[in-house]
Amino acid sequence: MISDLKQIWSESAQGMQRSVIRELLKLTSQPDIISFAGGLPSPHTFPKKALKEVMCEIMDNEANFVLQYGTTEGDQLLRERLVDHQYRPNEGMDITTENLIITTASQQALDLIAKIFVNRGDKIIVGLPTYLGGLSAFRAYGAEMVGIELDDNGMRADLLEDKLEEMKKAGEKPKFIYVIPDFQNPTGITMDEERRKKILALAKKYDVLILEDSPYREIRFEGEHQKTFFALDNDGQVITIGTFSKILCPGFRIGWVIADTKITNKIVMAKQAADLCTTPFTQRIAARYLQKGLMSEQLKGTVALYKQKRNIMIESFEKYMPEGVSWVKPEGGLFLFMHLPEHMDSEKLFMKALEQKVAYVIGSAFYADNSIGKNTLRINFSYVDKDKLEEGVKRLAKVFRDNM
Amino acid sequence: MISDLKQIWSESAQGMQRSVIRELLKLTSQPDIISFAGGLPSPHTFPKKALKEVMCEIMDNEANFVLQYGTTEGDQLLRERLVDHQYRPNEGMDITTENLIITTASQQALDLIAKIFVNRGDKIIVGLPTYLGGLSAFRAYGAEMVGIELDDNGMRADLLEDKLEEMKKAGEKPKFIYVIPDFQNPTGITMDEERRKKILALAKKYDVLILEDSPYREIRFEGEHQKTFFALDNDGQVITIGTFSKILCPGFRIGWVIADTKITNKIVMAKQAADLCTTPFTQRIAARYLQKGLMSEQLKGTVALYKQKRNIMIESFEKYMPEGVSWVKPEGGLFLFMHLPEHMDSEKLFMKALEQKVAYVIGSAFYADNSIGKNTLRINFSYVDKDKLEEGVKRLAKVFRDNM
Numbered sequence: 017m018i019s020d021l022k023q024i025w026s027e028s029a030q031g032m033q034r035s036v037i038r039e040l041l042k043l044t045s046q047p048d049i050i051s052f053a054g055g056l057p058s059p060h061t062f063p064k065k066a067l068k069e070v071m072c073e074i075m076d077n078e079a080n081f082v083l084q085y086g087t088t089e090g091d092q093l094l095r096e097r098l099v100d101h102q103y104r105p106n107e108g109m110d111i112t113t114e115n116l117i118i119t120t121a122s123q124q125a126l127d128l129i130a131k132i133f134v135n136r137g138d139k140i141i142v143g144l145p146t147y148l149g150g151l152s153a154f155r156a157y158g159a160e161m162v163g164i165e166l167d168d169n170g171m172r173a174d175l176l177e178d179k180l181e182e183m184k185k186a187g188e189k190p191k192f193i194y195v196i197p198d199f200q201n202p203t204g205i206t207m208d209e210e211r212r213k214k215i216l217a218l219a220k221k222y223d224v225l226i227l228e229d230s231p232y233r234e235i236r237f238e239g240e241h242q243k244t245f246f247a248l249d250n251d252g253q254v255i256t257i258g259t260f261s262k263i264l265c266p267g268f269r270i271g272w273v274i275a276d277t278k279i280t281n282k283i284v285m286a287k288q289a290a291d292l293c294t295t296p297f298t299q300r301i302a303a304r305y306l307q308k309g310l311m312s313e314q315l316k317g318t319v320a321l322y323k324q325k326r327n328i329m330i331e332s333f334e335k336y337m338p339e340g341v342s343w344v345k346p347e348g349g350l351f352l353f354m355h356l357p358e359h360m361d362s363e364k365l366f367m368k369a370l371e372q373k374v375a376y377v378i379g380s381a382f383y384a385d386n387s388i389g390k391n392t393l394r395i396n397f398s399y400v401d402k403d404k405l406e407e408g409v410k411r412l413a414k415v416f417r418d419n420m
Numbered sequence: 421m422i423s424d425l426k427q428i429w430s431e432s433a434q435g436m437q438r439s440v441i442r443e444l445l446k447l448t449s450q451p452d453i454i455s456f457a458g459g460l461p462s463p464h465t466f467p468k469k470a471l472k473e474v475m476c477e478i479m480d481n482e483a484n485f486v487l488q489y490g491t492t493e494g495d496q497l498l499r500e501r502l503v504d505h506q507y508r509p510n511e512g513m514d515i516t517t518e519n520l521i522i523t524t525a526s527q528q529a530l531d532l533i534a535k536i537f538v539n540r541g542d543k544i545i546v547g548l549p550t551y552l553g554g555l556s557a558f559r560a561y562g563a564e565m566v567g568i569e570l571d572d573n574g575m576r577a578d579l580l581e582d583k584l585e586e587m588k589k590a591g592e593k594p595k596f597i598y599v600i601p602d603f604q605n606p607t608g609i610t611m612d613e614e615r616r617k618k619i620l621a622l623a624k625k626y627d628v629l630i631l632e633d634s635p636y637r638e639i640r641f642e643g644e645h646q647k648t649f650f651a652l653d654n655d656g657q658v659i660t661i662g663t664f665s666k667i668l669c670p671g672f673r674i675g676w677v678i679a680d681t682k683i684t685n686k687i688v689m690a691k692q693a694a695d696l697c698t699t700p701f702t703q704r705i706a707a708r709y710l711q712k713g714l715m716s717e718q719l720k721g722t723v724a725l726y727k728q729k730r731n732i733m734i735e736s737f738e739k740y741m742p743e744g745v746s747w748v749k750p751e752g753g754l755f756l757f758m759h760l761p762e763h764m765d766s767e768k769l770f771m772k773a774l775e776q777k778v779a780y781v782i783g784s785a786f787y788a789d790n791s792i793g794k795n796t797l798r799i800n801f802s803y804v805d806k807d808k809l810e811e812g813v814k815r816l817a818k819v820f821r822d823n824m
Contacts, residue, residue, distance in 0.1 A: 017656035019627050021682050024595060026561070029536035032689040059484035067487075068479040075472040080463035083471075083669035120524055120673075124695040131560070132433035152693040156535070157430070191428060223423050252421035265487035267700045269524075278425050285436040289556040291528040295699045296671045 027136065028156050037148060037381050040366060044375035050408035051375040055201070055350060056399040058325075061318040062265050063310065070304045078300065086296030088288045089280075090118025090272070094303035098258075098272060101306070108243070109274065110250040117280045119287065120294045122231055122259035122271035126153035128290065129227060129255060129273065132282045133191045134159045141179065141193040141224075143171045145353075145382030145389055147201045150194055150229065161384035162190060170207035171195055173214035180222040192225040192255070197245060199232040199349025202382045202394035206347055209242055216248055228256045232349035234263050234315055237323035239347040252276040260302055262350065262398075263315055268298035322350065322398050325405060329397045332409035338417040343395075350398040353379065355391060356416060362393040365419055374411040431540065432560050441552060441785050444770060448779035454812035455779040459605070459754060460803040462729075465722040466669050467714065474708045482704065490700030492692045494522025494676070498707035502662075502676060505710065512647070513678065514654040521684045523691065524698045526635055526663035526675035530557035532694065533631060533659060533677065536686045537595045538563045545583065545597040545628075547575050549757075549786030549793055551605045554598055554633065565788035566594060572748075574611035575599055577618035584626040596629040596659070601649060603636040603753025606786045606798035610751055613646055620652055632660045636753035638667050638719055641727035643751040656680040664706055666754065666802075667719055672702035726754065729801045729809060736813035742821040747799075754802040757783065759795060760820060766797040769823055778815040 018024065044051040074082055089095070095113040103109040103116075119125040126149065134140070136158030142150065144163035151161060162183075164175050176193070183189060195215065197207040207215075219226045228245040246254040252275075259271035273283055287293075305311065329352065330345055337343075340357040354376075356362060363378045379392025400408060422428065448455040478486055493499070499517040507513040507520075523529040530553065538544070540562030546554065548567035555565060566587075568579050580597070587593060599619065601611040611619075623630045632649040650658040656679075663675035677687055691697075709715065733756065734749055741747075744761040758780075760766060767782045783796025804812060 017680065018629055021680075024537060024593075024629075025686065026535065026537050026539050026542075029686050029690065032536075032686060032693075034685070034689065035692065038692070056489060059488060062483065062487045064479060064483040064487070068476065068483075071475055071479065072472065075468060075475065079468040079472075080466065083466045083468070083671040084463060085460060085665075085670040120695040123693070127694045131430065132436075133428060133430050135430050138430075149693070149696070156690065156693045189428075225422055225428075261489075266489040267487040269695065269697070269699045276421065276425075281438075282429065282433050282436060285438065286433065286560065288439065288442070289436075289527070289553070289560045290531045290694070291524040291673065292553070293673070295524075295673045295702055297702060298699055 052395045053375040082297040086293040091299040097306040108247045121269045125257040130157045139190045163384040169211045203353040204346030236348035328405045336413035372411040456799045457779040486701040490697040495703035501710040512651045525673045529661040534561045543594045567788040573615045607757040608750025640752035732809045740817035776815040
């Protein structure tokens, strides 16, 4: 054995710690716990029969292709389906397949983007709060987070402008602004077009890239579909990330990056060294599934199911939650955010919730500055079966009421 | 568009360049070219029928599990199969499932190991020549390569000792020694036990980790199965990497790292931020395939096929190659290495070979110091169909003879 392993870890590894959230999540896997933690899609949305058929066809007709190495850029058929049948016609995004690179789900997209842009000490602007996996991907390359608070329309443009101006005066420039414009994780908040345009204008003014992460975009229950940052720009200022994890299944590990070709070229080089290629087999299943036109019907079912679940959640909150507890009603996605009265601490209450056989994720985990957001928590409503949602809320309400 | 993208790339991205090899490989994909380039397994070795059956069973019985997120550590069943039914009983490796983490093929293992150990400017000891994908994974984190020449038994222990001593005197220590002990890529050379023991002893003396990469280990045509570095040590000095890419299929993207739990713990944290988990679907297919005991028969077929191919290659070399050309006869694996007379340059001859409709990989690509190895080339014998091997060699021999 090496004499002192601690001395030879990279700076990156020295900063890595077992995630508190991961440890907490492990506790929530007991079968009698109703878990609003995690971010899992409902298995009822997986199109198992159709996928099995597609798989069998592929194994009969193109097995040698899918079992072999694939190209680093990704399955050409899948890229075409996404570009020519989704992003260009439906989203007004001015791109070709050269602008879209398949990644090992959107987590790898975050990782590779950090890898090609971040040097230790570089700054990245993020929402307060924001997706935890984004924070850990960026931190692994030594990035420092600059947090901007949200309001009901997402990241506050006024605070963003102040911060960019302040940084400019200090001779600093963030590598990018990380936003989750649709049904943000963890808050469930969606940016309206006005906010998007303001943030885009600031990005242009201060010459900063925008990283738009959009895993839940297609899961909209109501309200108006908003344009992507990418479509509002169509001029290379925006990098957009997508994934099948929430709209088809996470087990395929397929995501993608859409960006200027100068950026996708670098991502290909980085990905080549990181994992050579994403699973060709699951890429081709997804491509054929899209080609058969099976996605839109299935997605309707998913949206209907999650909308029903969200409604049950909100109704149950209204019925059971004590005075002083408030929540966001999201127009789509998988999550909603809850605020407890200022003096309450969701981390301290977590073990009490577990005793009541219910779980959530503590809100402070999503804040780049962990000292804030102590009185918040994230609730997932996609995974728990419909008939258990009300009971879960009841248990949670009891924990809060007993500890007010 | 951002004003100057070049200014905001990370140092890592600034160092990334489109690989010459990749560009050359693209030229070799025309159908009339007999390509000894690339490193693809033969599609004839893919157990298509058996895999289809296993997939169908999984979709019938455990679809919700395989389509959902998996754990970062990997499929527990697969880890057990590898540990309890392969490495412990057959390889004498003293490990539990805690020591084995599934990765998105062995390329990700190389990436994550670099991530947890390498700071910019750190040194890594590699063979001259060595696997190109190893070099690019390490370089992406700013590692500097220290090359040690090989002889017929692999990395030279005497030169390694000199180098370690020299570095010690300079107050330096490499992060690890990267070796491919079995049928090395690109040379096809295997280290005997004596060499392994010598290198291990040096690693212990100088307190340096060994990174043992073993993708071809199971593909042995003849000669004695050698103990792994890990088994010779069993004391935490060695990290071993394995993969299904060459023995089952590359399209599943499954590899693994075996190491001390302090190291596997860090890898799990790094992987969590890099891609959350490896495709659960293909992991479970592999696990069930192993559980059914289907691997060993199939592997016999692969070994027999590749042995036949190697033999045809060597016989054709003997028949056609001009005086002054020499080659390694590998005891297994997918590659062999060729030396041309000193004055010849395989890169300059590459385009002439393409004109003759035959391709290879230039040897200098595998040298950490690209200025050497100009007169070498790597030949892959696994991919090209048996009945085309002799014709390919004939064409190649003509190119060399015409340019002597």
